[in-house]
Amino acid sequence: xDKERYERGIKTRREVLGDAHVDRSLAATDHLTQPLQDxxxxxxxxxxxxxxxxxxxxxxxxxxxxxxxxxxxxELQVHLxxxxxxxCSREEIVEAVLQTAIYCGMPAALDTMRNVKEVxxxxxxxxxT
Numbered sequence: 170x171d172k173e174r175y176e177r178g179i180k181t182r183r184e185v186l187g188d189a190h191v192d193r194s195l196a197a198t199d200h201l202t203q204p205l206q207d208x209x210x211x212x213x214x215x216x217x218x219x220x221x222x223x224x225x226x227x228x229x230x231x232x233x234x235x236x237x238x239x240x241x242x243x244e245l246q247v248h249l250x251x252x253x254x255x256x257c258s259r260e261e262i263v264e265a266v267l268q269t270a271i272y273c274g275m276p277a278a279l280d281t282m283r284n285v286k287e288v289x290x291x292x293x294x295x296x297x298t
Contacts, residue, residue: 170207170211171211171215174211174212174215174216175207175210175211175215176215177214177215177219178209178210178211178212178213178214178215178216178218178219179191179210179214179215180219181214181215181218181219182210182214182218184254185214185218185225185229185251185254185255186247186250186251186254187250187254190247190250194206224255225255225256226252226255226256226257228255229248229251229252229255229257230252230257230261230262230265232248232251232252233245233248233249233252233262233265233266233269233281234265234268234269234272234273236248236281237266237269237273237277237278237280237281238269238272238273238277240277240280242280242281242284245281245284246284246287246288249262249284249285249288250288250292253292259289262285263282263285266278266281266282266285269281
């Protein structure tokens with residue numbers, strides 16, 4: 170493992186997804202899941218997300234499209250919150266979902282929009298407390 174890339178990855182992951190999410194993910198690891206968590210942090214976050222070629226905002230919008238296409242609702246919800254953290258507006262997120270309807274199909278976009286609504290409702294409820 171490249172320690173510098175791992176440290177850059179954990180920093181980036183925390184900035185995008187928040188400390189609470191990262192802490193929960195790390196606390197849930199065990200001997201079986203630790204190697205995958207390490208790969209996600211080192212390569213996903215340290216080698217790719219930390220690159221300068223695209224803004225985090227752009228990466229978030231791309232992720233919404235890919236996670237819609239792959240039908241990965243759990244990761245989608247995580248990255249919807251990350252998109253907000255990365256400066257994506259709600260309007261941009263909805264537009265990204267509309268774009269997926271054409272390329273990924275209406276059922277995929279409908280499922281994603283349900284997740285978008287759920288995340289927006291959670292964020293609104295949190296801000297009203």
